[in-house]
Amino acid sequence: MAGLKRRASQVWPEEHGEQEHGLYSLHRMFDIVGTHLTHRDVRVLSFLFVDVIDDHERGLIRNGRDFLLALERQGRCDESNFRQVLQLLRIITRHDLLPYVTLKRRRAVCPDLVDKYLEETSVRYVTPRALSDPEPRPPQPSKTVPPHYPVVCCPTSGPQMCSKRPARGRATLGSQRKRRKSVTPDPKEKQTCDIRLRVRAEYCQHETALQGNVFSNKQDPLERQFERFNQANTILKSRDLGSIICDIKFSELTYLDAFWRDYINGSLLEALKGVFITDSLKQAVGH
Numbered sequence: 001m002a003g004l005k006r007r008a009s010q011v012w013p014e015e016h017g018e019q020e021h022g023l024y025s026l027h028r029m030f031d032i033v034g035t036h037l038t039h040r041d042v043r044v045l046s047f048l049f050v051d052v053i054d055d056h057e058r059g060l061i062r063n064g065r066d067f068l069l070a071l072e073r074q075g076r077c078d079e080s081n082f083r084q085v086l087q088l089l090r091i092i093t094r095h096d097l098l099p100y101v102t103l104k105r106r107r108a109v110c111p112d113l114v115d116k117y118l119e120e121t122s123v124r125y126v127t128p129r130a131l132s133d134p135e136p137r138p139p140q141p142s143k144t145v146p147p148h149y150p151v152v153c154c155p156t157s158g159p160q161m162c163s164k165r166p167a168r169g170r171a172t173l174g175s176q177r178k179r180r181k182s183v184t185p186d187p188k189e190k191q192t193c194d195i196r197l198r199v200r201a202e203y204c205q206h207e208t209a210l211q212g213n214v215f216s217n218k219q220d221p222l223e224r225q226f227e228r229f230n231q232a233n234t235i236l237k238s239r240d241l242g243s244i245i246c247d248i249k250f251s252e253l254t255y256l257d258a259f260w261r262d263y264i265n266g267s268l269l270e271a272l273k274g275v276f277i278t279d280s281l282k283q284a285v286g287h
Helices: 015-019 026-036 039-048 055-059 064-073 083-091 095-100 113-126 173-183 207-213 221-238 253-265 267-276 279-285
Strands: 151-153 160-162 193-200 243-250
Touching: 026 064, 026 095, 039 064, 039 083, 039 207, 039 221, 055 064, 064 083, 083 095, 083 221, 193 253, 207 221, 243 253, 253 267
Parallel strands: none
Antiparallel strands: 151 160, 193 243
């Protein structure tokens, strides 16, 4: 039995030809979407299709990928019809997975663009002399450069202090600084970034509400399924607590870097829980 299971990293047979056209195979899409479905999501989906999927088929479902494969075997999903999958994801409020229900291959992106940008800009400010010479020049023979500080001249009449006049073809130090300052970008220019964050609050468990309130006595299996489906959809919509839109403006890229890292490691989620999930909200909707 273990030998019949397919890992998510293995390549499906039909995927070799579709990679050249920038497409995923249907089963590869099942792997991507199924790995993001939690066990709770799979239990809710299996409960909604209790009249469609038989006991033997339902016993083989261990994760989201197995459930999607069961839908394909029931003829409810193929390469040209994702409507059932999209509708199910909306019912269980997994709108974040809707962009992945496609056969178009997603382009790879840099894992951390903020670090790359900060590294490039820091090098630019540390070595501004490299920007003043954008075109490469051929190597020139080394010449002895006279010092710019006063030197001691020793004529026959006696020692005198005199300043060495700069060469006629060489720019002065003040003009070099002025040219270098014009090329170097002004560090006072602020680069801002606006982010719109959508915070959504929802119940943690839906099974208890669905098990006691979803019922149908229709004789036709298809009509019975649609009635149960509509009842479950109404219950899940009534349990939706809504969402809050947060508009955030960053004036420093380092702040944006810190925000992104907190978003990835889950620290931002824990902080938002303490802000939005108040005691009054817990008393109104329960824990």
